[in-house]
Amino acid sequence: MLVIVTMWLISCNHTRMVQTNAPTNQTNTVNQLVKNNNSNNLNNSKTINNPAAITHLLGVHPIADLRQAPFADWFLPNYQSYQPDSLRIPKIKELLRGKTLQIFLGTWCGDSRREVPRMLKILAAAGFDSTKLQLVFVNNTPEQYKKSPGHEEQGKNIVRVPTLIVYKDKTEIGRFIEYPKESIEKDLLKILQGEPYEPNYFGKTVQ
16 A cells, blocks of 8 residues: 655655555565556555645655656656766676665655655666665654654664665665765765765764
């Protein structure tokens, strides 16, 4: 079942939740992103019919949910227009073997809307198996700020979104926070190669 939350979109830091529903499991692959419509999830979705409100996702969702309305309005143009760094993709592909990824994001957040489609385009170009990728959509209400219904963020110190965490053997080896210091490809390669890398907001903690 598609998890949806209807909110008043005021800014990336202030929204008011209207309604939530239960989460789904992520099943689609990165390469199916622009092919599958995931109609079952769409048919089981629930929204409030309020033209002044904007729907947002919460919890763990498949990539395909981002190409459904209203998310497709920003997701597809940002995904399709981004051109991954072809010189670095082969090395990224090689070093992603044996890794798992988590991306914490908010459909209410401008940085997530900009960077996550680019991240997924890079992963698609690298042929990454999305069964090893989890997308976790977090809240922006004061009571549940940067939290998800399943509490996947617990112990992860998610101070900004998007946050991409890279794991090897279930141990974090690095993370990308909010926006690249050089480029997503260059930043990701530093993490994968074990080079010194401090993400934005390094050392900050959840208040």
